[in-house]
Amino acid sequence: HVPLVVTNLAKTYSNGFRAVDGVSFRVEHGQVLGLLGPNGAGKTTTLRMVMGLIKPAAGEVRVFGHKITAGAPVLSRLGAFIDGPGLLPHLSGAENLRLFWLATGRPAEDAHLDEVVAIADLGAAIDRKVRSYSHGMRQRLAIAQAMLGLPDLLILDEPTNGLDPPQIRTMRDVLISYAKRGRTVVVSSHLLAEVEQTCTHVVVMNQGKVISSGSVRDLVSAG
Ligand code: ADP
Ligand code: ADP
Numbered sequence: 042h043v044p045l046v047v048t049n050l051a052k053t054y055s056n057g058f059r060a061v062d063g064v065s066f067r068v069e070h071g072q073v074l075g076l077l078g079p080n081g082a083g084k085t086t087t088l089r090m091v092m093g094l095i096k097p098a099a100g101e102v103r104v105f106g107h108k109i110t111a112g113a114p115v116l117s118r119l120g121a122f123i124d125g126p127g128l129l130p131h132l133s134g135a136e137n138l139r140l141f142w143l144a145t146g147r148p149a150e151d152a153h154l155d156e157v158v159a160i161a162d163l164g165a166a167i168d169r170k171v172r173s174y175s176h177g178m179r180q181r182l183a184i185a186q187a188m189l190g191l192p193d194l195l196i197l198d199e200p201t202n203g204l205d206p207p208q209i210r211t212m213r214d215v216l217i218s219y220a221k222r223g224r225t226v227v228v229s230s231h232l233l234a235e236v237e238q239t240c241t242h243v244v245v246m247n248q249g250k251v252i253s254s255g256s257v258r259d260l261v262s263a264g
Contacts, residue, residue, distance in 0.1 A: 042103075042105040042106035043067055043068070043069060043070075043103070043105070043106070044068050044069065044070055044072075044104065044105060044193065044194045044225040045067065045068040045074075045091065045102070045103070045104055045194060045225070045227065046067045046068075046101075046102075046103045047064060047065055047066050047067070047087070047091065047100070047101075047102055048065050048100055048101045048102075048103075049063050049064070049065055049099060049100040049101070050063070050064040050065070050087065050090055050097050050099070050100035050101070050102065051063055051064070051097060051098045051099040051100055052083075052086050052090060052095065052097055052098050053098045059249055060083045060086040060249055061083040061086045061087050061090070061097075061249045062083075062248075062249035062250050063100070063250065064083070064087055064100070064246070064249070064250065064251050065100075065251065066244045066251060066254055068194075068225055068227055068242070069225075070223075070225055071220060071223060071224075071225060071241075072220075072225055072226075072241050072242050073216060073217065073220045073225075073226045073228065073239060073240045073241050073242070074225075074226070074227045074228070074240060074241070074242045074243070074244065075228055075229070075230055075235075075236030075239065075240035075242070075243045075244070075257070076088070076227060076228070076229040076230070076243075076244050076246060077229075077230055077231070077232075077233060077236045077243050077244070077245050077246070078229075078231065078245060078246035078247055079231055079247065080231055081248075082231075082246040082247050082248065082249070083246055083248070083249040083250075084198070084199075084229040084231075084246055085123070085198055085199075085229070087246070088121075088123060088196055088198050088227070088229060089123065090102060090109075090111070091104075091109065091196060091227070092109075092115060092119070092121050092123065092196060093109045093110060093111050093112065093113055093115055094111065094123075095111055096111035096112070097111075104116055104118065104119055104194060105118055105193065105194070117147070117190065117192070118192050118193045118194060119192050119193075119194045119195075119196065120187040120188055120189070120190065120192030120194070120195045120196070121187055121195075121196045121197070121198075122183055122184050122186070122187040122195075122196070122197045122198060122200055123196075123197075123198040127183070128171050128179060128182060128183060128186075129171065130170065130171045130172035131170060131171075131172065132170065132171060133167065133168050133169060133170055133171065134158075134163055134166060134167040134168070134169065134171055134174070134178075134182050134185075135154070135158070135167045135168055137171060137182060137186070138152070138154060138157070138158075138167075138182075138185060138186060138189060139152075139154070141186050141189065142154075142189050142190070145189075145190070147190065151190055152189045152190055153189070153190065153191050154189070156191065157185050157188045157189055157191070158185060160185075160188060160215060160218050160219055160222075161181045161182070161184060161185035161188065161215055162181060162211055162214070162215055163178065163181060163182060163185060166178060175208075176203055176204065176208070177204050177205070177207075177208030177211065177212070180200060180201075180203075180204060180208070180212070181211070181212065181215060184197060184200055184212075184215065188219060191222070191224065192224070193224055193225060194224070194225045194226075194227070195219060195224060195225070195226045195227070196226075196227045196228075197216070197226070197227070197228045197229070198229050199229050199230060199231070200212055200216075200228060201230065201232075201235060209235065213235070213238055213239045216228060216239055217239065220241075228240065236257065237257055237260075237261060240257050241256065241257060242254075242255065242256050242257060243255065243256075243257050243260050245260075
C-alpha cells in the first residue's frame with residue numbers, strides 16, 4: 042500500500058473560512074515529501090486532517106490503504122510532530138521518551154529507544170534534564186518522540202521553526218537519516234531552500250490549494 046494518499050481534501054472553519062480547498066497528493070515509499078507554502082497556505086490544516094485530528098469537510102485521507110477518520114486512534118504506523126513540544130522540563134530526555142511511550146500502551150522494546158536517540162542526534166544529553174536543553178535539542182527530542190516505534194510514516198509540521206541555520210542543518214540530517222531506514226517522511230516548511238536541501242519531492246500550496254507538485258529536481262530545474 043502507498044504510505045499516503047490525499048484526495049480532494051477540504052476544510053472550512055466555523056467562521057466560514059475555507060483553509061483547504063480540494064487538495065490531492067500522494068507520497069510513495071521512501072520519499073521525503075516537503076509541503077511547501079507561505080504562512081496561511083493551509084499546511085497545518087492539511088496535516089491535521091492527515092493525522093485524524095480534525096474532520097475534513099470533504100475528501101479522503103488513506104495511510105497505507107487505511108481510511109483516516111477524525112477522532113479515531115492514530116494508526117500505529119504513523120508518527121507525528123505538530124504544535125510544538127509537549128515536553129516535561131524537570132525530567133530527562135530519556136524519561137520524557139519512556140513516559141510518552143508508556144502512554145501508548147505498547148511494549149517497551151517496540152519503542153527502539155536507543156536507535157531513535159541516535160537518529161535524533163541527542164547523544165549523552167538524553168540523560169540530562171530537558172530544562173537544560175537548547176531550543177534545537179528540545180525540538181529534536183520532540184521529533185524523537187514522534188519517531189518512537191520507528192513509524193513507517195513520519196509527519197512533521199514545521200520542525201525547524203525558530204531554529205538557527207546550524208540547528209536546521211542538524212534537523213535536515215535527522216530527517217534524511219530517518220528516511221534512509223526505508224521509511225517515509227512528510228514535512229511542512231515555508232522555506233524553499235530548506236525543502237530543496239532536505240526533500241526528494243515537493244507539494245507547493247497557496248491559499249488552500251496545491252499549485253505545483255513533483256520531484257525537487259524538477260522543481261529546481263524549472264526555476
Ligand atoms: P472549528 O471550525 O474546527 O470548530 P474553531 O473556529 O472552533 O474551529 O477554532 C478552533 C481553534 O483554532 C480555536 O482554539 C481557535 O482559537 C483557533 N483559531 C481560530 N481562528 C484561527 C486562525 N485564524 N488561525 C489559527 N487558529 C485559529
Ligand atoms: P499554514 O500551516 O500553511 O500556515 P494553516 O493551515 O495554519 O496554514 O492556516 C490556513 C488558514 O486557515 C489561515 O488563514 C489561518 O488563519 C486559518 N485558520 C487556521 N485555523 C483556523 C481556525 N481554527 N479558525 C479559522 N481560521 C483558521
